[in-house]
Amino acid sequence: MPKDSGIGASSKRREDIRFLTGEGNYTDDINVNGQAYVYFLRSDVAHGTLNSVDTTAAEGMDGVVKIFTGADFEQVGSVPCGWQVTDKHGEVMQEPRHPVLAHGKVRHVGEPIAAVVAETLEQARDAAEAIEVDISELPAVIDMKDAVKDGATKVHDDLTSNLCYDWGFVEENKGAVDQAFKEAAHVTTLELVNNRLVANPMEPRVAVGDFSRGTGEHTLFTTSQNPHVIRLLMGAFVLGIPEHKLRVVAPDVGGGFGTKIFHYQEEAFVTFAAKACNRAVKWTSSRSEAFMSDAHGRDHVTKIELALDKDNNFTALRTDTYANMGAYLSTFAPSVPTWLHGTLMAGNYKTPLIYVNVKAVFTNTVPVDAYRGAGRPEATYQLERLVDKAAHELGVDPIKLRRQNFITEFPYATPVAVEYDTGDYIATMDKLEEMADIAGFAARRKESEAKGKLRGFGVNCYIEACGIAPSNLVGQLGARAGLFESCTVRVNATGGLVVMTGSHSHGQGHETSFAQVVADMIGIPEDMVEIVHGDTANTPMGMGTYGSRSLAVGGSAMVRATEKIIAKATKIASHLLEASESDVELKDGAFTVAGTDKSVAWGDVTLAAYVPHNYPLEEIEPGLEETAFYDPSNFTYPSGAYACEVELDPETGVVTIERFSAADDFGNIVNPMIVTGQVHGGLAQGIGQALLENCSYDSDGQLLSASYMDYAMPRASDLPMFDVDHSCQTPCTHNPLGVKGCGEAGAIGSPPSVVNAVLDAMRSGGSTVDHIDMPVTPHRVWEAMNR
Amino acid sequence: MxxxxxxxxxxxxxxxxxxxxxxxxxxxxxxxxxxxxxxxxxxxxxxxxLNAIAELKGVRKDDAGLLCIGGGTTHAQVAKDAEADYPALASLAARIGDPAVRNRGTIGGSVANNDPSACYPAAVLGSGGTVVTNNREIAADDYFIGMFETALDEGEIVTEVRFPVPEAAHYEKHIQPASRFPLVAVFVAKFADGVRVAVTGASENGVFRWTEAEEALSGNFSADAVAGLKADGSQMISDLHGSGEYRAHLVGVMTKRAVAAITG
Incomplete structure (x- = not known):
């Protein structure tokens, strides 16, 4: 029976009342008395020497408060990178300085050169047009393979080359992997591109800096997924502001998808400028600016090889990837193609030997960093395309080949450092086969063919590592931060609770699902629990929301804090009930002495905590407020199997998705409706990558897809009705809720099945093409079929 | 701004x-x-x-049987008011952009701008229409000069567009996936005295008539008549979304499909 409240109930999202009625409080809704506006003058050249920036004429213009250039930030720290990768030779990665405003050189179109603070945005923009910038253009470094050739133009003159690092994983396995390839009965090789994407959250980035001379306190309002992380990165590394003098607020945030994890120079700028100008400074990104200043995603070029024995067992896997870093290292950029990608290369399969090589490359493009899935979609895409290709080369059923090689025993230690705690890949594949109605496919194909269309079916599996992650492990892997989460639960005298979490909700529905957990633990209505997040001034230290970690890590901290509350409340209740603590149990919002009808209500206990007239003051303090920090012992490993069915118009190359089925294992589920919504959103983004989205530069480093006129976002009409199931549940073994995370699965799991289905359709039309790169646009399909 | x-x-x-x-x-x-x-x-x-000028708005039929649409008439209005007299034109208007665009954008604005990927120029040229301005009447064949280029003089206003109503017509559109403008779209109009085929989205010179197809269809109005025809790809737009060769191919496919839609 579906529950109507608490864990497992599809409670309606309480935050939607304000989001859907225009009552949200987004960063751009925040206006500070007397604020000025900043306009960034951005480079329209991809690479060049910045000879001079002359602001003389602009400074005298109407409304100008102050104009800043790179020279004003020479004494300010570099925008930091939060992850240091060590390469296959034991050397640390090359790490360039990342200035707040360009100095000496410009390195990508969109890099800020100067910033005009003025009374109005229009005045700032007028003055920016009067700034004279003298740039000597240099050849743009765009193609990654060219970038690492000897003699290539360097993006950073003070680095030895454009190679950030050359990572081998696991380096000790390389010899054995190469040997296995020599002994293989069959080797399948695939070269592919994981296309560059622009995250495009509905709300563009905004930052408002404020400074109080009276208290010396800085405040930054910003569109962030992790305000505490911004406080730490910007305060400690860029501006030198101690945390107790810096408050960072990320109020309602209209979508993040990873691109709002990172610390951006605009945030540092408004914070710095607010003090320099002695007034608040506001920046609101235009959509055009977002295209050329929000960190991009993906952009890998990979060669991957699979070795199989004569019985079609996978014996070894070898990959060679070029990963684009862009012009600078964004906050978590180095970790994406390495620890979030190499560690996932085993996928759902018991391949005993794996070697992953990743060359991270600097180019004259916007920095690239985590985007929904971050590394795991890249790993899944190449592996699941490769397995499909192998099946066709060997003439075996792609599902059968997958099943034959599934990991079936857990825990399973992969050859790429991680240990899967639980999973049941056979169960999700069984479920998928049922959902996808494979038996009916032949008839559906006939129907399509009768209309002159081709029909294709494709599947894939996926595994992801979520709940990022154990601090001691990520520390060894190069993280410069811990990845715990914290929570404070404050119970008010009349029994209501305020839960202050370090997780941040920017569309995920935490205010609903987190409240369900706490209400369920205590046995009270959900509306007695309020979730507070997003402000360093009123939440404990938090590491934020990304990597599908909120419930697994932040939710676990919340459970631990609530357990402490219940323990203390039980003590108070046992005093009130004059019973032994061990005899008192909390159920349905009341404390009862076991085996008796003696009980005291939750509200009476909480009132006693704040009105301690009859209270064990010699044993415990008054009040009812607890904090817990939770650091997980492992990642979580959601997994699943997806199927896509497409119809293809051979005359035009147009592909339409007719059916899409997703069978996921997310472990335990708190709110099935929210989980379904998360999968839907992920699928839309994954299908967007597979069919539509492509961030494209020309050889001069000009961004060709710089607006929605050329960057194709998925629309509702591009998507089918999704068939989503999450009834296969193998709970996580190491967090108290047994949850795994669901935010990224759809984006990770969907692209390969779409491309596999398109190729299946093409084959049915007589095509011998064995690969097509994403996005699978009509033009590309037509070209591939007419090659 | x-x-x-x-x-x-x-x-x-x-x-x-x-x-x-x-x-x-x-x-x-x-x-x-x-x-x-x-x-x-x-x-x-x-x-x-031009939005407050009442005389620029509305759809009417004149004494000669021409469908006359005021330059300031929105796409949404055309979609509604031309439906009875010229369904192919109404259908074209109903498929421009999205509801917000259709409720603001006007036929006069579209025809004056002559975006090489706009929908309306295909209908005006394909129907052999007339663009009426504040001081003259210009036949469609003389009006569309090139990409964003028309016969309009500086300060000249499109007051009305007049359409002869064909026996049958159809607009077949293949969209550019990002902008949803036509990547290639073809307007086919069958008149008693011949067939007109106008192509938008494809050419570097803006909307054009595909005369080979017109000739083939005037003799034999069937999809088969144009099935083997290939448009000249040398002047076609090549960009992120499709090569000139692909666009030339699509001109053929869209034409064939437009004819098939008419002949059923």
Whole structure:
């Protein structure tokens, strides 16, 4: 029976009342008395020497408060990178300085050169047009393979080359992997591109800096997924502001998808400028600016090889990837193609030997960093395309080949450092086969063919590592931060609770699902629990929301804090009930002495905590407020199997998705409706990558897809009705809720099945093409079929 | 956006006068001009709005049987009011952009702008229509000059577009996936005295008539008649979304499908 409240109930999202009625409080809704506006003058050249920036004429213009250039930030720290990768030779990665405003050189179109603070945005923009910038253009470094050739133009003159690092994983396995390839009965090789994407959250980035001379306190309002992380990165590394003098607020945030994890120079700028100008400074990104200043995603070029024995067992896997870093290292950029990608290369399969090589490359493009899935979609895409290709080369059923090689025993230690705690890949594949109605496919194909269309079916599996992650492990892997989460639960005298979490909700529905957990633990209505997040001034230290970690890590901290509350409340209740603590149990919002009808209500206990007239003051303090920090012992490993069915118009190359089925294992589920919504959103983004989205530069480093006129976002009409199931549940073994995370699965799991289905359709039309790169646009399909 | 004055004349005569001001620019639905202004790519000193001019609005049939659409008529209005008389034209209007665009954008604005990927120019040229301005009538064949180029003079306003109504017509559109403008779209109109085929989205010179197809169809109005025809790809647009060769191919496919839609 579906529950109507608490864990497992599809409670309606309480935050939607304000989001859907225009009552949200987004960063751009925040206006500070007397604020000025900043306009960034951005480079329209991809690479060049910045000879001079002359602001003389602009400074005298109407409304100008102050104009800043790179020279004003020479004494300010570099925008930091939060992850240091060590390469296959034991050397640390090359790490360039990342200035707040360009100095000496410009390195990508969109890099800020100067910033005009003025009374109005229009005045700032007028003055920016009067700034004279003298740039000597240099050849743009765009193609990654060219970038690492000897003699290539360097993006950073003070680095030895454009190679950030050359990572081998696991380096000790390389010899054995190469040997296995020599002994293989069959080797399948695939070269592919994981296309560059622009995250495009509905709300563009905004930052408002404020400074109080009276208290010396800085405040930054910003569109962030992790305000505490911004406080730490910007305060400690860029501006030198101690945390107790810096408050960072990320109020309602209209979508993040990873691109709002990172610390951006605009945030540092408004914070710095607010003090320099002695007034608040506001920046609101235009959509055009977002295209050329929000960190991009993906952009890998990979060669991957699979070795199989004569019985079609996978014996070894070898990959060679070029990963684009862009012009600078964004906050978590180095970790994406390495620890979030190499560690996932085993996928759902018991391949005993794996070697992953990743060359991270600097180019004259916007920095690239985590985007929904971050590394795991890249790993899944190449592996699941490769397995499909192998099946066709060997003439075996792609599902059968997958099943034959599934990991079936857990825990399973992969050859790429991680240990899967639980999973049941056979169960999700069984479920998928049922959902996808494979038996009916032949008839559906006939129907399509009768209309002159081709029909294709494709599947894939996926595994992801979520709940990022154990601090001691990520520390060894190069993280410069811990990845715990914290929570404070404050119970008010009349029994209501305020839960202050370090997780941040920017569309995920935490205010609903987190409240369900706490209400369920205590046995009270959900509306007695309020979730507070997003402000360093009123939440404990938090590491934020990304990597599908909120419930697994932040939710676990919340459970631990609530357990402490219940323990203390039980003590108070046992005093009130004059019973032994061990005899008192909390159920349905009341404390009862076991085996008796003696009980005291939750509200009476909480009132006693704040009105301690009859209270064990010699044993415990008054009040009812607890904090817990939770650091997980492992990642979580959601997994699943997806199927896509497409119809293809051979005359035009147009592909339409007719059916899409997703069978996921997310472990335990708190709110099935929210989980379904998360999968839907992920699928839309994954299908967007597979069919539509492509961030494209020309050889001069000009961004060709710089607006929605050329960057194709998925629309509702591009998507089918999704068939989503999450009834296969193998709970996580190491967090108290047994949850795994669901935010990224759809984006990770969907692209390969779409491309596999398109190729299946093409084959049915007589095509011998064995690969097509994403996005699978009509033009590309037509070209591939007419090659 | 730079600052500018706005004039809101009530008649065409007043609009023409206002357009005599230095660096004046007419604005109708603004679906191209407003984004251009926001990007600071245009800096008119005065915008002359044509939106309050009643005589520019509406769909009517004249005595000669021509369907006459006021230059200031929105796409949404055409979709509704032309449905009975010229369903293919109404269908084209109903498929431009999205509801917001259709409720602001006007036929006069579209025809005056002559975007190489706009829908309306295909209907005007494909129908052999007439563009009427404040001081003359221009046949469609003389009106569309090239990409964003028309026979209009500076300050000339499109007051009406007149369409001969064909026996049958169809507009077949293959969209560019990002902008949803036509990547290639073809308007086929069958008249008693011949067939007209106009292509938009494809050519570097803007909308054009595909005369080979017209000839083939005038003799034998069937999809088979154009099945083997191949458009010349040498002048086709090549961009992120499709090569010239692909566009040339699509011209053939869209034409064939438009004919098939008419013949059933």
């Amino acid at each position: 730079y600052n500018f004055d706005v004039e809101v004349p009530a008649t065409v005569a007043e609009a023409v006068e206002a357009l005599g001001r230095d660096e004046a620019q007419p604005i109708s639905g603004g679906q191209t001009l407003i984004p251009t202004l926001k990007a600071r790519l245009a800096a008119p000193s005065v915008l002359v709005s």
